[in-house]
Amino acid sequence: MADHILRVREISKSFSGVQALDNIHFDLKKGEVHALMGENGAGKSTLMKILIGLVAPDSGEVLLEGTNLAGNNVNETLKKGISMIHQEILIIPELTVAQNIFLGREKELSGKSGWLSGWLNDSVINQRAAALLDRMGVNIAPDAKMKHLSVAQMQMVEIAKAISNNAKVIIMDEPTSAISDKEVATLFQIIRDLKAQGVGIIYISHKMDEIFRISDTITVLRDGKYIGTKPAAELNHNALIAMMVGREIAQMFPEATQAVGEEVLSVRNLGRAGKFSNISFTVKSGEIVGLAGLMGAGRTEIARAIFGLDQWDEGEITLKTSPLRARTPREAIDRGVGYVSEDRKGLGFIPRMSVKDNITLSSMNNHRKGGFIDKQSEESATEKMIADLKIKTAGTGQHVTYLSGGNQQKVVIGRVLLASPELIILDEPTRGVDVGAKFEIYKLIRSLADRGMAIIMISSELPEILGLSDRILVLSKGKQMALLPKSEATQEVIMRYAVG
Amino acid sequence: MNRLSKLGQYGIFLAFALICLVLALSTPKFFTVSNLLIIGNQVSINALLAFGVTFVIITGGIDLSLGSMVAVTGVAAATFAHPDAYPLVVPLLVGLAAGSAMGAFNGLVITKSKVPPFIVTLGTMTIGRGLALILSKGRPVSNLSDEFNFIGGGNIAGIPFPIIILIVAFAVCSVVLNKTILGRYMYAVGGNEPAARASGIRVSRVKMWVYTICGLLSALGGILLTSRITTGQPNAGAGFELDAIAAAIIGGTSTAGGTGTMTGTLIGALLIGVISNSLDLLNVTSYYQQVVMGVIIIGAVVLDGVGKKD
Numbered sequence: 001m002a003d004h005i006l007r008v009r010e011i012s013k014s015f016s017g018v019q020a021l022d023n024i025h026f027d028l029k030k031g032e033v034h035a036l037m038g039e040n041g042a043g044k045s046t047l048m049k050i051l052i053g054l055v056a057p058d059s060g061e062v063l064l065e066g067t068n069l070a071g072n073n074v075n076e077t078l079k080k081g082i083s084m085i086h087q088e089i090l091i092i093p094e095l096t097v098a099q100n101i102f103l104g105r106e107k108e109l110s111g112k113s114g115w116l117s118g119w120l121n122d123s124v125i126n127q128r129a130a131a132l133l134d135r136m137g138v139n140i141a142p143d144a145k146m147k148h149l150s151v152a153q154m155q156m157v158e159i160a161k162a163i164s165n166n167a168k169v170i171i172m173d174e175p176t177s178a179i180s181d182k183e184v185a186t187l188f189q190i191i192r193d194l195k196a197q198g199v200g201i202i203y204i205s206h207k208m209d210e211i212f213r214i215s216d217t218i219t220v221l222r223d224g225k226y227i228g229t230k231p232a233a234e235l236n237h238n239a240l241i242a243m244m245v246g247r248e249i250a251q252m253f254p255e256a257t258q259a260v261g262e263e264v265l266s267v268r269n270l271g272r273a274g275k276f277s278n279i280s281f282t283v284k285s286g287e288i289v290g291l292a293g294l295m296g297a298g299r300t301e302i303a304r305a306i307f308g309l310d311q312w313d314e315g316e317i318t319l320k321t322s323p324l325r326a327r328t329p330r331e332a333i334d335r336g337v338g339y340v341s342e343d344r345k346g347l348g349f350i351p352r353m354s355v356k357d358n359i360t361l362s363s364m365n366n367h368r369k370g371g372f373i374d375k376q377s378e379e380s381a382t383e384k385m386i387a388d389l390k391i392k393t394a395g396t397g398q399h400v401t402y403l404s405g406g407n408q409q410k411v412v413i414g415r416v417l418l419a420s421p422e423l424i425i426l427d428e429p430t431r432g433v434d435v436g437a438k439f440e441i442y443k444l445i446r447s448l449a450d451r452g453m454a455i456i457m458i459s460s461e462l463p464e465i466l467g468l469s470d471r472i473l474v475l476s477k478g479k480q481m482a483l484l485p486k487s488e489a490t491q492e493v494i495m496r497y498a499v500g
Numbered sequence: 501m502n503r504l505s506k507l508g509q510y511g512i513f514l515a516f517a518l519i520c521l522v523l524a525l526s527t528p529k530f531f532t533v534s535n536l537l538i539i540g541n542q543v544s545i546n547a548l549l550a551f552g553v554t555f556v557i558i559t560g561g562i563d564l565s566l567g568s569m570v571a572v573t574g575v576a577a578a579t580f581a582h583p584d585a586y587p588l589v590v591p592l593l594v595g596l597a598a599g600s601a602m603g604a605f606n607g608l609v610i611t612k613s614k615v616p617p618f619i620v621t622l623g624t625m626t627i628g629r630g631l632a633l634i635l636s637k638g639r640p641v642s643n644l645s646d647e648f649n650f651i652g653g654g655n656i657a658g659i660p661f662p663i664i665i666l667i668v669a670f671a672v673c674s675v676v677l678n679k680t681i682l683g684r685y686m687y688a689v690g691g692n693e694p695a696a697r698a699s700g701i702r703v704s705r706v707k708m709w710v711y712t713i714c715g716l717l718s719a720l721g722g723i724l725l726t727s728r729i730t731t732g733q734p735n736a737g738a739g740f741e742l743d744a745i746a747a748a749i750i751g752g753t754s755t756a757g758g759t760g761t762m763t764g765t766l767i768g769a770l771l772i773g774v775i776s777n778s779l780d781l782l783n784v785t786s787y788y789q790q791v792v793m794g795v796i797i798i799g800a801v802v803l804d805g806v807g808k809k810d
Contacts, residue, residue, distance in 0.1 A: 307698075309697075309698065328697070328700075328702065329697060329698050329699070329700050330700040330701070330702055332700075333700040334700075339698065341698060346692075346694055346695065347694050347695050347698045348695055348698075349692070349695055350687070350688050350691035350692045350695055350696065350758070351691065351692065352687075352691050352758050352759060353687060353688065353691055353758075357684060357687070357688075361684075361688055361696075361699040361700075361701070362699045362700045364681045364684065364685075368681055371680045371681060371682065372679050372680055372681075373679060373680065373681055373684060415699060419700070
């Protein structure tokens with residue numbers, strides 16, 4: 001079959017006895033966007049590592065245009081035409097755009113031979129980079145330092161790097177996880193151009209609507225096994241989820257069972273110079289208020305201000321009946337505010353501490369005898385939380401690093417809950433969490449509201465905002481655009497306000 | 501993976517036991533009570549400083565001013581330790597207070613200025629050396645009382661007093677690190693400072709504590725040294741910070757922060773002491789001893805890295 005650019009045949013791989021991949025096969029055509037779907041742990045990343053030559057399979061083969069790639073290392077696979085754009089962008093901030101694009105290939109581009117080829121020629125690589133970026137229709141100066149670029153621009157540079165390698169296959173791992181909707185549109189245009197040039201693209205993402213917008217074909221893996229390949233047009237949202245989790249999820253978003261109660265939080269005319277201004281809303285006990293908006297709309301900044309991570313300049317915040325002006329998170333926590341950050345690794349947990357030590361970290365005052373730790377009370381509180389939140393862990397002493405994304409998130413939520421908050425701010429609570437765990441987190445959020453907590457939920461996924469929120473506050477560039485009751489909110493209405 | 505990481509975790513203990521075994525077999529003088537007491541005595545000052553710097557490194561910091569704090573506190577204590585001048589408790593309190601104050605100063609500058617601890621303590625290292633010279637007017641402070649000299653030179657039931665201080669300090673430091681909330685917070689701050697702050701930990705307060713404790717333990721080391729050499733030397737303690745940091749690192753404390761144990765540090769300090777003692781017994785010159793020590797520091801970290809790989 002001539003139009004198959006990449007064929008993956010019966011790949012198996014096990015790590016110390018655990019079968020990570022079991023007889024996986026799929027074919028990538030020229031000019032095709034092939035989405036690879038599966039929950040965390042399904043084997044996607046191992047498969048990608050095999051494709052780019054980072055890991056050798058136990059059995060099976062990878063054929064690039066009919067040539068077996070067995071035994072090639074990362075550099076050789078790259079030269080043969082398989083590039084990968086990693087989820088975590090790998091760039092050198094102090095170098096320029098052009099220097100990053102051609103990093104490692106300076107010798108070929110120096111235009112000299114012998115020992116003179118070690119002499120850098122920045123003007124050549126600047127010209128080459130300018131031509132390349134121009135062809136992509138991206139407006140980035142080749143001599144700009146990488147650190148001055150936005151995340152989306154960095155992503156474009158990574159793609160430029162892949163193209164400059166004459167890639168025949170480009171693997172994109174969650175390429176939109178850190179960029180705004182507008183930038184996603186630019187990215188998709190570039191992907192369409194690449195398709196037209198016959199490049200094959202393997203696209204990995206957790207975002208369903210993106211998958212259906214951009215991909216031609218979808219292959220699903222589950223627990224290291226091949227589940228199936230279907231044209232995207234033949235699948236819908238629910239059918240795809242069913243393939244991924246192996247069962248139908250009847251109702252993704254649980255309904256409220258309790259009526260809302262008294263007002264817990266009131267924010268009036270809140271403002272912080274350069275970030276947001278004139279923000280006013282309330283949250284009642286038992287209510288979930290969703291904060292919608294594009295990246296940079298100021299949602300996280302508002303959350304950080306309420307929680308005492310940042311300070312604010314004007315307006316007032318009232319918690320229950322008295323004013324709240326937390327200068328540190330400690331003060332906010334002591335007043336009954338909890339915050340689950342969007343940046344789970346950065347602000348959420350301490351990776352090399354145990355599940356127990358993480359869960360009790362915000363409420364050590366309840367597990368003490370003088371300055372000493374009351375280990376028994378700690379242990380029992382942790383065990384209860386593990387059971388309540390259904391955290392999958394080998395035990396209370398397990399290091400959090402070794403848990404899956406969904407379970408790490410539950411540990412963070414557990415830490416916040418153990419401090420007995422009355423108001424919880426959840427910032428992108430399901431980011432990087434697979435579908436099955438998402439559903440559990442939705443149920444959890446709703447049950448917390450039903451227990452009488454007031455909840456603010458920030459999310460970039462509109463279905464999530466629409467499905468869970470009782471009211472929705474839409475922000476754009478730091479301004480409050482609308483405060484919609486659930487009955488008036490649709491994706492279109494929210495987007496119209498969000499783009500301002 | 502599990503087996504390998506366990507080996508890394510206990511590697512330093514195994515290495516220590518192995519080295520002791522080899523030494524006991526190769527030189528009969530090594531494994532005698534008197535020689536072991538000599539080692540314990542020699543190790544005590546470095547171990548005290550190493551305990552202090554272990555707290556600091558666990559929080560992700562570093563303290564280069566230990567050696568200078570030894571000099572300042574030694575001179576300060578000696579100034580009040582002349583015979584029949586003051587009761588013994590006065591020089592002790594003066595020394596300990598001076599060390600705590602200098603440590604607290606480190607902590608204050610680090611938390612308020614956000615200048616990296618390496619730079620701040622590099623500065624206070626020089627400041628401290630200058631202070632020691634100013635206080636002593638550049639001359640050794642000698643003629644100290646017998647009670648004061650007992651601290652570093654005396655025995656109780658045949659056991660050198662510094663060893664007793666070492667054991668007590670080890671017990672207290674271990675308890676602080678493992679059983680108290682402060683100890684837990686140290687690991688959290690070093691493991692992920694922004695997350696620790698977002699979890700409600702007052703990070704500045706934790707840092708103030710560790711640098712102050714480090715200063716206090718340096719003062720204890722300074723008093724021990726001054727008492728042992730029966731003189732307050734303004735030039736004493738130069739380079740001690742590096743031996744202390746080496747002991748902590750050999751003992752498995754990661755300079756990245758978030759990990760480390762007091763037991764590991766104690767073994768690290770003992771290992772350094774045992775090796776220099778045995779190389780002495782084997783008539784190896786001190787030039788070679790330094791080379792051996794350097795190899796051991798790097799080797800310990802390599803071993804540690806092997807243990808942490810998946």
